[in-house]
Amino acid sequence: MKVLIVYESMYGNTAAIGRAIADGVRTGGAEVSLVAVDDAAADDALAGDLLVVGGPTHAHGMTRTATRKTAIEDEKNRYEEPTMGPGLRDWLGGLHGDSHPATAFDTRFDGPAALTGSASKGIAKGLTRHGFRLVADRESFLVTKENTLVDGELERARAWGTTLASLLVTA
Secondary structure, rough: OOEEEOOOOOHHHHHHHHHHHHHHHHOOOOOEEEEEEEHHHHHHOOOOOOOEEEEOOOOOOOOOOOHHHHHHOOOOOOHHHHHHHHOOOOHHHOOOOOOOOOEEEEEEOOOOHHHHHHHHHHHHHHHHHOOEEOOOOEEEEEOOOOOOEEHHHHHHHHHHHHHHHHHHHHO
């Protein structure tokens, strides 16, 4: 069983969550590849038994060119590998899923989703629009106003990854 996790990250939080999900998938007994969207080809999306796609929530949804530029130029941003090219929105547009299993996650500010928005909502819609079959509920991992992960979110991401791996065994 193989899982491909593709992520976009601007401040490093989504990358850290992606790594934690990957750890959980491994714990659950599946092989995993973790790939930044900058390095992911559309053909990669069908390479495993499950595609997991995640990104940060900016302006209530997936990033756009302007929000990525703002994040990159933010003097408080210390992440050394932010997504520089087109983000998930563009990458999703080039996919053709043919009912391939998939799910979505995001990082967003800690607060009601009605106020913060959720990139995973748009990611999930993009996946289904391009023929993927969602096999798990999308998940949000929370970030503080200081742009650090809320305590316990890495552990929650690992547990979610383990759950995702178990879906492969029962499918």
